[in-house]
Amino acid sequence: MRKRFVLTAFAVIAAISTYAGGLMTNTNYHVAFDRMMARGASFDIDAAFSNPAGLVWGHEGWQLSLNFQKPWQYRDIKAVTAAGEQKYEGKASAPIVPALFATYKKDRWALSTMIGIVGSGGFVEYKSGVPMFNMLLSGMLANNGITPDQYKLDSEMKGKQYIYGGQINFSYRILDCLSAAVGMRVNYYDGYYRGHVKAVEHPMFGDVAKLLLDVDQKGWGFTPIISLAYHQGPLTLTARYEFRTKLNPKNETNILDAGLGEKVVEYMMTADPQNTPAKLAALQQQLGTYIAPYQDGAHTRYDMPAMLSVAAGYEFTPKLRATLEYHFFDDKNARMANDRQKELKRGTHEFLAGVEYDINQKFTVSCGAQRTDYGLSDGYQQDTSFACDSWSIGLGGAWNLNEHMRLNAGYFISLYSDYTKPTSYGSEVFSRTNNVIGVGFDYKF
Numbered sequence: 492m493r494k495r496f497v498l499t500a501f502a503v504i505a506a507i508s509t510y511a512g513g514l515m516t517n518t519n520y521h522v523a524f525d526r527m528m529a530r531g532a533s534f535d536i537d538a539a540f541s542n543p544a545g546l547v548w549g550h551e552g553w554q555l556s557l558n559f560q561k562p563w564q565y566r567d568i569k570a571v572t573a574a575g576e577q578k579y580e581g582k583a584s585a586p587i588v589p590a591l592f593a594t595y596k597k598d599r600w601a602l603s604t605m606i607g608i609v610g611s612g613g614f615v616e617y618k619s620g621v622p623m624f625n626m627l628l629s630g631m632l633a634n635n636g637i638t639p640d641q642y643k644l645d646s647e648m649k650g651k652q653y654i655y656g657g658q659i660n661f662s663y664r665i666l667d668c669l670s671a672a673v674g675m676r677v678n679y680y681d682g683y684y685r686g687h688v689k690a691v692e693h694p695m696f697g698d699v700a701k702l703l704l705d706v707d708q709k710g711w712g713f714t715p716i717i718s719l720a721y722h723q724g725p726l727t728l729t730a731r732y733e734f735r736t737k738l739n740p741k742n743e744t745n746i747l748d749a750g751l752g753e754k755v756v757e758y759m760m761t762a763d764p765q766n767t768p769a770k771l772a773a774l775q776q777q778l779g780t781y782i783a784p785y786q787d788g789a790h791t792r793y794d795m796p797a798m799l800s801v802a803a804g805y806e807f808t809p810k811l812r813a814t815l816e817y818h819f820f821d822d823k824n825a826r827m828a829n830d831r832q833k834e835l836k837r838g839t840h841e842f843l844a845g846v847e848y849d850i851n852q853k854f855t856v857s858c859g860a861q862r863t864d865y866g867l868s869d870g871y872q873q874d875t876s877f878a879c880d881s882w883s884i885g886l887g888g889a890w891n892l893n894e895h896m897r898l899n900a901g902y903f904i905s906l907y908s909d910y911t912k913p914t915s916y917g918s919e920v921f922s923r924t925n926n927v928i929g930v931g932f933d934y935k936f
Contacts, residue, residue, distance in 0.1 A: 513796060513798070513818070513820030513822060513839045513841075513863075514796070514820065514822050514839065514865065514878060515610050515611060515654075515793065515794070515795045515796060515822070515825065516609070516610055516795050516796065516798060516820060517607075517608060517609055517610060517611070518540075518541075518818070519560070519903075519927065519929075520537070520540050520558065520590040520592075520605060520607040520608075520609075521536070521537035521540065521541075521556065521558050521590065521592065521899075521931060522558045522559075522560065522887070522899040522900065522901045522929035522930060522931035523535065523537045523857075523889075523899055523901070523931075524537065524541075524885070524901075525560065525885050525887060525901030525902060525903050525927060525928070525929045526857045526858070526859070526885055526886055526887025526888060526889075526899065526900070526901030526902075526903075527814075527845035527846070527847055527857040527858065527859040527885065527887075527901075528843050528844070528845045528859030528860060528861045528883065528885045528903070529802065529814040529815060529816040529843035529844050529845035529859050529861075530542070530814070530816075530845070531729050531731070531800055531801070531802025531804070531814060531816040531843075532545065532727040532728075532729055532802045532803065532804025532814045532816075533545065533804075533814075534546065534548045534549040534727075535549065535550075535933070536549070536550075536554045536555075536556045536592050536593075536594050536603075536933050537556070537592065538594075538603075539592045539593075539594055539603035539604065539605045539658070539660065540592075540605050540658070541731075541800075541802075542718065542720060542729050542731065542802070543601075543603055543660035543662050543672035543674055543716070543718050543731070544662050544670040544671055544672040544718040544719055544720035544729065544731075545662075545670070545720040545722065545727065545729060546594055546596060546601040546603055546660075546662050546672075547596065547599060547600065547601050547662050547663065547664040547670045547720075548664075548670075548720075548722050549594065549596055549601070550594070550596060550935050551596055551597070552595065552596065552597075552935070552936050553593070553594070553595050553935070553936035554592075554593065554594045554595075554933065554934065554935050554936070555591075555592070555593050555933070555934045555936075556591070556592035556593075556931060556932065556933045556934070557589065557590075557591055557592075557931060557932055558589065558590045558591075558592075558607075558899070558929060558930075558931030558932075559587050559588070559589055559929060559930055559931065560587070560588050560590075560927055560928065560929035561585075561586075561587050561588070561927065561928050561929070562585050562588070562613065562925065562926065562927040563583075563585075563925075563926055564582075564583040564613070564923065564924060564925040564926070565580065565581065565582055565583070565923065565924045566581040566582075566583055566615060566877070566921075566922075566923050567579065567580050567581060567921075567922050567923075568581070568621060568622060568874055568877075568919055568920070568921055568922075569919065569920040569922070570622040570914075570916075570917070570919055571917045571918045571919070571920065572916050572917040573916075573917065577622070579617055579619055579620070579621055579622060579874075580617070580618075580619075581615055581616065581617045581621075582615070582616055583613050583614065583615040583616075585613035585614065588607075588608055589607070590605065590606065590607030590608070590931075591605070591606045591607070592604070592605050593605075599663060599664040600661070600662060600663045600664070601660075601661075601662040601663075602659070602660070602661060602662075603659070603660045603662065604657070604658060604659045604660070605656075605657075605658045606655075606656070606657045606658075607655075607656060608653055608654065608655055608656070609654050609655070609656030609658075609676065609678060609795075610652075610653075610654030610656070610678065610680075610795050611652040611653065611654055613651070613652070613653075614649065614650070614651045615649065615650055615651075616647075616648070616649035617647065617648045617649070618647055619646065619647070620644075620646025620647055620648055620686075620688060621646075621648055621874035622874055622919060625644055625646050625688065626916065628644070628646075628688045628690060628700065628702060629644065629690075631700070632690055632699060632700055635751075635759075635770075635774075637690070637693070637699055637755075641693055641694070641699075642690040642691060642692055642693040642699050643690070643691050643692040644688070644689070644690060644691075645687070645688075645689040645690075645691050646686075646687065646688045646689070647686055647687060648684075648685075648686040649684075649685055649686060650682065650683060650684040650685070650686075651681075651682055651683050651684075652680075652681075652682040652793075653680075653681045653682065654678050654679070654680050654681075654738070654793075654795065655678070655679045655681065656676045656677065656678045656679075656714075657676065657677050658674055658675070658676035658677075658714075658716070659674060659675060659676075660672050660673070660674035660716065660718075661673055661674070668721055668722055668723045669719070669720070669721055670719070670720045670722075671717070671718070671719050671720075672716075672717070672718045672719075672720075673715075673716070673717055674715075674716035674717075674718075675713065675714065675715055675716065676713070676714040676716060676733075676736075677711070677713060677714075678711065678712040678713065678714060678736055678738065678795065679709075679710075679711055680708065680709060680710040680711070680712065680738050680740045680793060681708075681709055682707070682708045682709075682740065682793075683705075683706060683707045683708065684704065684706055684708075685704065685705045685706075686703075686704055687701065687702065687703045687704070688701070688702045689701045689702070689703075695754070695758070696752055696754040696755045696758065697752065697754060698752040698754075699751065699752050699755055700750070700751050700752060700755070701748065701749065701750065701752070702748075702749045703746050703747070703748040703749070704746065704747060704782075704785060705744070705745040705746035705747075706742050706743065706744045706745065706746075706747070706785050707742070707743040707744075707745065708740035708741065708742055708743070708791060709740055709741060709743065710738050710739055710740030710741060710790075710793075711738075712736040712737050712738040712739075712794075712795065713736065714733055714734060714736040714795065715733075715734045716731065716732070716733050716734070717731070717732050718730065718731035718732070719731075725805055725806040725807070726803075726804070726805055727802075727803070727804040727805070728801075728802070728803050728804075729800075729801065729802045729803075729804075730799070730800070730801045730802075731798075731799075731800040731801075732797070732798070732799050732800075733795075733797060733798040734797055735794060735795070735796060735797040735821070735824065735825055736794060736795035737792075737794055737826070738792065738793045738794055738795060739790045739791070739792055739793075740790065740791055740793060741788060741789070741790055742785060742786065742787055742788060742789045742790070742791070743787065744785060744786060744787035744788075744789075747782055747785055747786065747787075749782055750774075750775065751771075751774070756771065759771070784828075784829075791828045792826035792827060792828060793827065793828070794825035794826045794827065795825065796820045796821045796822045796824065796825035796838065796839075797820075797821040797824070797825070798818060798819065798820050798821070799818070799819045799821075800816065800817070800818050801816070801817050802814055802815065802816040802817075803815050803816075809849075810848055810849040810850075811846070811847075811848050811849075812846070812847045812848075813844070813845065813846045813847070814843075814844070814845050814846075815843070815844050816842075816843040816844070816845075817840075817841065817842055817843070818839075818840075818841035818843070819838055819839070819840060819841075820838050820839040820841075821838045822835055822838045822839055822865075822866070823835050823837055823838050823866065824838075831871060834868050834870035834871035835865075835866045835867070835868060835871050836866035836867070836868050837866035838866060839863065839864065839865050839866065840863075840864045841861060841862065841863050841864070842861070842862045843859065843860070843861045843862075844859060844860055844861075845857060845858070845859030845860075845885075846858060846859070852891065853890060853891050854888060854889070854890055854891075855888055855889040855890075855891075856886075856887075856888040857886070857887060857888065857889075857901075858884075858885065858886040858887075859884075859885050859886075860882065860883065860884050860885070861882070861883040861885075862881075862882055862883075863880060863881045863882075863883070863905075864880050865878050865879075865880055867879075867880070867910065869912045869913065872910060872912050872921060874919070877910065877921040878910075879907040879908055879909065879910050879921060879922065879923050880907070880908045880910075881905045881906060881907045881908070881923075881925075882905070882906045883903050883904065883905040883906070883925075884903060884904055884906070885901060885902065885903030885904075886901065886902060886903075887899070887900050887901030887902060888900060888901075894935075895934055895935050895936070896932060896933070896934050896935075897932070897933040897934075898930070898931075898932055899929075899930065899931045899932075899933065900929070900930050900931075901928070901929050901930075902926070902927070902928045902929075903926075903927050904925065904926050904927075905923075905924075905925035905926075907922065907923040907924065907925070909921065909922045910922075
């Protein structure tokens with residue numbers, strides 16, 4: 492089972508998320524989320540994502556919004572063996588990430604659009620490799636009589652994954668208190684995984700073995716979206732459903748090379764010319780099985796799951812508003828590489844709450860919290876792609892610079908629970924940290 496994941500892990504090293512949301516889906520596009528989290532009952536411009544049907548009660552005319560967020564995250568693995576502990580540090584990062592919103596409302600209908608990074612987003616790098624690769628390559632060499640004390644292991648893993656999305660919605664107020672919206676999002680997957688594991692500096696052979704990979708992946712997918720909103724007096728109730736997005740990126744393979752060093756092969760042929768050809772053929776067949784999914788032109792599934800969002804908002808006073816929200820991500824039925832989704836116990840549950848208060852006509856403050864509970868299992872967790880349940884806390888505010896322009900600023904931190912996975916050599920402890928800061932500008936015409 493562990494050998495089956497040697498290159499599978501390469502494929503999912505890019506499956507990283509430095510944002511809020513499910514395993515493959517982001518939910519924090521607008522900075523209003525950073526400062527309040529629960530935005531499912533919003534009528535502001537961020538409702539173009541969080542509550543499209545609610546825009547019919549928003550600003551009459553045009554609105555534009557440009558947002559910038561900076562996430563940073565650490566993803567560490569601690570390998571625990573009888574000999575002690577070793578920590579592998581992984582740093583996930585992303586540049587400043589923009590998102591653009593636009594809406595137009597007239598009487599009972601509204602049009603809206605959003606462009607941003609809708610899934611995952613960022614880079615991850617393990618400069619010393621990860622225990623899965625290191626130990627598996629060492630084990631393969633040991634089976635051929637080459638022990639770890641005879642060579643130096645050179646290992647590094649890194650990956651990138653972005654899912655860009657452009658979304659458009661049409662909203663209509665059916666009754667004074669009821670509206671509906673339909674929409675479509677076009678998604679573009681852009682990722683890579685690069686890495687190497689090499690056994691080098693053997694006193695007799697020099698380079699003993701290598702596993703080299705450099706693969707880009709690109710693909711398209713489409714997401715239908717429907718939503719409903721009920722608004723009567725101070726109460727707002729909403730529901731939004733995103734259908735599953737099929738993403739099946741195609742490999743553009745630059746480097747794919749695995750095998751023993753030339754001097755090792757020569758030595759084996761000299762020492763045992765009769766049996767060595769069969770051994771080499773068996774090894775090559777084994778390696779061929781590992782690398783087959785990463786041949787040029789091959790496809791790998793990275794579906795974005797169906798998502799259900801429901802929210803209840805209440806305006807206690809003209810200055811004080813609060814929202815409760817729930818998300819369900821159907822990860823169990825979204826295809827992943829090698830059907831990895833089957834290892835999950837269930838989909839992801841998220842619970843959100845937020846409150847917003849207008850100090851005066853110029854300034855608004857807000858805060859919120861989110862609980863993310865994945866259906867994780869030992870079989871799902873891998874060195875280069877793991878998740879941890881979390882609590883997130885956000886806070887910030889908005890400043891109405893004038894009657895047309897608003898400045899939003901927010902920060903949120905995610906506090907993760909460590910996940911301990913038993914292994915054949917002891918255990919591995921997965922841990923994460925995550926921070927996001929953001930600033931954005933809303934403009935009403």
